[in-house]
Amino acid sequence: MTVKLPKWRAFDGPLTEQLLREPGSFGLGQVPVHMKPDATTTSVCGYCSTGCALNIHLKEGEAVNLTPEAAYPVNLGMACPKGWEALEPLGASDRAMTPMYRASREAPLEPISWSEAARIFCDRMRETLGNHGEESAAFLSTGQICTEEMALLGSFAKFGMGVRHGDGNTRQCMATSVVAYKQAFGFDAPPYTYADFEESDVIVLIGSNLCIAHPIMWQRVLQNKRSPEIIVIDPRTTETAAQATSHLPLRPKSDLTLFYGLAHLIIREGWVDQAYVDAHTTGFESFATHVKPFDPETVAVVSGLSEEVIFQLAKSIGTKERVSFWWTMGVNQSYEATRTAQAIINLALMTGNVGRPGTGANSITGQCNAMGSRLFSNTTNLLGGHDFANPEHREKVARTLGIDPARIPDGPSKAYDQIIDGIETGDTRALWMIATNGVHSWGNRERMRTLMAKLDFLVVQDMYTSTDSAQMADLLLPAAGWGEKEGTFINSERRVGVTKKVKRAPGQALADFHIFRYLAKTWGCGDWIDHWESPEAAFTILKELSREQPCDITGIGSYHDIDDAGGRQWPCLKGELDFEQPERRLFADGQFYTEDKRAKFLFDEVQANPESTSESFPLTLLTGRGTSAQWHTQTRTEKSGVLCRLYPEDAYVEMHPSDAEVYGLKVNASVRVRSRHGEVAVRLVVTPTVGRGQLFMPMHYVETNRLTNPTVDPHSRQPSYKACAVAIAT
Numbered sequence: 001m002t003v004k005l006p007k008w009r010a011f012d013g014p015l016t017e018q019l020l021r022e023p024g025s026f027g028l029g030q031v032p033v034h035m036k037p038d039a040t041t042t043s044v045c046g047y048c049s050t051g052c053a054l055n056i057h058l059k060e061g062e063a064v065n066l067t068p069e070a071a072y073p074v075n076l077g078m079a080c081p082k083g084w085e086a087l088e089p090l091g092a093s094d095r096a097m098t099p100m101y102r103a104s105r106e107a108p109l110e111p112i113s114w115s116e117a118a119r120i121f122c123d124r125m126r127e128t129l130g131n132h133g134e135e136s137a138a139f140l141s142t143g144q145i146c147t148e149e150m151a152l153l154g155s156f157a158k159f160g161m162g163v164r165h166g167d168g169n170t171r172q173c174m175a176t177s178v179v180a181y182k183q184a185f186g187f188d189a190p191p192y193t194y195a196d197f198e199e200s201d202v203i204v205l206i207g208s209n210l211c212i213a214h215p216i217m218w219q220r221v222l223q224n225k226r227s228p229e230i231i232v233i234d235p236r237t238t239e240t241a242a243q244a245t246s247h248l249p250l251r252p253k254s255d256l257t258l259f260y261g262l263a264h265l266i267i268r269e270g271w272v273d274q275a276y277v278d279a280h281t282t283g284f285e286s287f288a289t290h291v292k293p294f295d296p297e298t299v300a301v302v303s304g305l306s307e308e309v310i311f312q313l314a315k316s317i318g319t320k321e322r323v324s325f326w327w328t329m330g331v332n333q334s335y336e337a338t339r340t341a342q343a344i345i346n347l348a349l350m351t352g353n354v355g356r357p358g359t360g361a362n363s364i365t366g367q368c369n370a371m372g373s374r375l376f377s378n379t380t381n382l383l384g385g386h387d388f389a390n391p392e393h394r395e396k397v398a399r400t401l402g403i404d405p406a407r408i409p410d411g412p413s414k415a416y417d418q419i420i421d422g423i424e425t426g427d428t429r430a431l432w433m434i435a436t437n438g439v440h441s442w443g444n445r446e447r448m449r450t451l452m453a454k455l456d457f458l459v460v461q462d463m464y465t466s467t468d469s470a471q472m473a474d475l476l477l478p479a480a481g482w483g484e485k486e487g488t489f490i491n492s493e494r495r496v497g498v499t500k501k502v503k504r505a506p507g508q509a510l511a512d513f514h515i516f517r518y519l520a521k522t523w524g525c526g527d528w529i530d531h532w533e534s535p536e537a538a539f540t541i542l543k544e545l546s547r548e549q550p551c552d553i554t555g556i557g558s559y560h561d562i563d564d565a566g567g568r569q570w571p572c573l574k575g576e577l578d579f580e581q582p583e584r585r586l587f588a589d590g591q592f593y594t595e596d597k598r599a600k601f602l603f604d605e606v607q608a609n610p611e612s613t614s615e616s617f618p619l620t621l622l623t624g625r626g627t628s629a630q631w632h633t634q635t636r637t638e639k640s641g642v643l644c645r646l647y648p649e650d651a652y653v654e655m656h657p658s659d660a661e662v663y664g665l666k667v668n669a670s671v672r673v674r675s676r677h678g679e680v681a682v683r684l685v686v687t688p689t690v691g692r693g694q695l696f697m698p699m700h701y702v703e704t705n706r707l708t709n710p711t712v713d714p715h716s717r718q719p720s721y722k723a724c725a726v727a728i729a730t
């Protein structure tokens with residue numbers, strides 16, 4: 001289906017006029033009043049969670065160019081290709097410029113005014129909720145909008161509209177780390193600072209392709225002056241593995257066995273930091289019993305690594321002074337992800353590698369504001385890292401927001417997969433997707449498309465009209481993108497940074513913040529929503545919500561203060577904004593956020609892969625990031641001519657040369673890859689970077705998730721995208 005090009009229409013209605021007057025809201029409005037027209041301002045990048053600061057150079061109030069900021073403690077003057085090209089996607093010809101609506105599925109999307117869009121949104125959502133109850137409408141949000149926007153969305157949807165369920169694309173990404181940390185440390189608290197990359201003696205990267213996914217973090221690794229051992233645990237010889245001091249190409253999904261095996265050896269060899277374990281942890285004795293059967297012989301068979309390699313790794317972890325563990329999607333996207341992440345945490349705890357420079361059990365997060373969504377999206381956690389099930393927390397949040405505590409649900413939302421499955425059963429009838437392209441990024445794409453078409457009402461809020469999800473929308477709400485709005489992001493090391501409006505959004509596209517506000521006003525939520533009048537006013541509310549939580553940022557000051565400080569990590573209490581030291585790590589005092597202040601050893605039986613290989617599907621397909629120039633479903637990166645030259649245009653699958661020979665497949669041949677869920681035709685790339693019996697496809701191409709299936713981890717409900725059984729043929 002093609003989308004009709006929007007016609008220009010006049011703004012209408014008193015509310016839109018009011019919004020139009022607000023600084024930093026409508027695209028057609030002025031650039032922010034506080035910025036000089038020909039100045040340079042700093043803004044945190046809107047792609048990955050590294051959180052680099054970019055200097056944006058303005059001419060007559062509009063961004064014309066950018067350069068990385070040298071004084072920012074994150075990127076120290078560096079940026080990756082996406083950062084350098086960050087302004088390009090804003091000028092694309094498929095930008096959504098007016099709201100669009102189709103009265104029936106057969107009809108094309110037609111431009112409508114904002115006041116019509118808001119009325120349709122409110123009428124149809126009210127109708128659904130009225131006829132089918134509070135569980136019948138849901139939202140799916142993101143880690144790629146500002147914290148203030150997420151919090152306003154979560155507050156409006158849950159406390160204003162009375163929607164019970166909302167989740168984020170962060171479920172696909174970070175849910176595992178969230179649960180792993182919460183259970184082990186008592187709060188979702190990645191403990192590190194990037195300086196730890198520079199301070200380690202041993203850097204263990206697990207299922208993490210830093211060179212491609214977090215290139216500037218990799219630059220920080222390279223700045224380490226301690227001649228560190230860099231150990232990469234990844235089935236593929238990734239760009240990172242190729243540069244490491246050692247690469248352990250374990251069998252996909254054998255991580256848990258390997259980590260229990262390492263714990264076994266560390267105990268056997270007497271390398272446990274018993275003083276640390278005794279003073280700061282619980283559950284070690286049972287864990288030690290649990291890992292007894294994981295002897296090196298058994299672990300070698302399961303992981304495909306030699307006993308010698310496993311022993312050397314255990315020795316490095318057990319004997320070196322400063323060991324840091326870093327994990328990303330190779331761990332998080334698994335059917336037993338939470339226990340795998342906790343097995344990493346256990347290794348750090350038992351060797352006392354916590355709270356000191358160059359140590360830590362460190363989950364690297366993905367999107368620019370995944371960390372903001374973990375604390376403030378009001379999905380899994382109640383705003384500010386609070387607990388929906390805790391009446392005192394509900395009372396505190398209600399008081400801070402000025403709402404009736406009865407408006408706050410007493411439990412968390414359904415998870416992403418449950419919201420989607422609910423469409424099949426008729427429980428989910430209306431869905432609002434914000435800044436996520438789930439029709440491409442969620443597994444088993446054909447089923448996803450069928451389910452989207454089954455909804456009574458699909459609202460998509462995006463920058464572009466052409467995304468897979470926008471194309472299926474009944475109502476499309478045009479959003480301003482990064483650079484066209486302001487607010488805060490929280491990066492991987494818990495650093496709050498400010499992103500700015502440096503360009504006018506095209507047409508009538510609005511910052512998500514103002515879309516939420518406008519819808520909330522139209523809905524008639526009550527006076528409390530008036531306090532959320534601007535992103536910075538909302539930030540004041542967020543600070544108050546964080547009070548006395550581990551993520552307390554009551555002392556962080558204004559946007560201006562944060563900018564001056566080069567961003568600030570949480571916690572940041574009164575007086576801490578002016579710390580001499582620009583970075584900090586958690587748990588230096590050995591005190592965790594659990595009730596007894598001790599970290600917990602958590603473990604489980606090793607499970608079989610539910611998507612296992614068979615005679616019909618003999619190969620294991622791994623998926624992940626392809627190049628540093630591609631971002632997810634590519635709606636943004638495909639808009640930069642420079643970036644497009646840095647990656648292959650069409651989908652491809654990578655295969656080991658020996659396998660290609662066995663299958664009689666030639667380089668560049670068109671091959672069909674088939675899984676239990678779908679079949680695709682792609683180009684064959686023959687490369688020894690993938691192991692025998694394995695294939696790799698980047699997630700950036702729509703073909704990949706036609707094959708995968710979102711089987712989820714039982715604790716985090718994060719999908720297992722990284723190992724799917726497939727067959728290949730010409």
Ligand SMILES: Nc1nc2c(c(=O)[nH]1)N[C@H]1C(S)=C(S)[C@@H](COP(=O)(O)OP(=O)(O)OC[C@H]3O[C@@H](n4cnc5c(=O)[nH]c(N)nc54)[C@H](O)[C@@H]3O)O[C@H]1N2
Nearest residue numbers: 207208209213252253328329330366367624625628631632
């Ligand atoms: N250029 C670019 N950068 C990005 C993104 C992007 O789209 N493009 N996305 C951002 C986001 S949201 C995220 S979450 C991060 C993701 O960052 P990463 O997690 O580093 O990237 P992935 O390529 O998804 O997966 C990492 C590695 O896991 C490995 N792996 C697969 N199965 C297993 C296994 O069983 N065990 C182990 N140990 N490893 C396994 C894969 O081979 C892969 O190399 O990147 C962020 N940065």
Ligand SMILES: Nc1nc2c(c(=O)[nH]1)N[C@H]1C(S)=C(S)[C@@H](COP(=O)(O)OP(=O)(O)OC[C@H]3O[C@@H](n4cnc5c(=O)[nH]c(N)nc54)[C@H](O)[C@@H]3O)O[C@H]1N2
Nearest residue numbers: 173435436437441461462463479623624632633635699721
């Ligand atoms: N097979 C497989 N699948 C995967 C993964 C994998 O490794 N393998 N990785 C998973 C992971 S870790 C992630 S994080 C997801 C990512 O999946 P998605 O989040 O669905 O991917 P994006 O392409 O980033 O989608 C973001 C959408 O928001 C729009 N957008 C950008 N900025 C804004 C804004 O400011 N406001 C609004 N309203 N819209 C905006 C973009 O145009 C785009 O359509 O994919 C997951 N899917």
Ligand code: SF4
Nearest residue numbers: 045047048052080083
């Ligand atoms: S590393 Fe991440 S934050 Fe830094 S410039 Fe690249 S995409 Fe932006």
Ligand SMILES: [Mo]
Nearest residue numbers: 172173366367
């Ligand atoms: Mo992610």
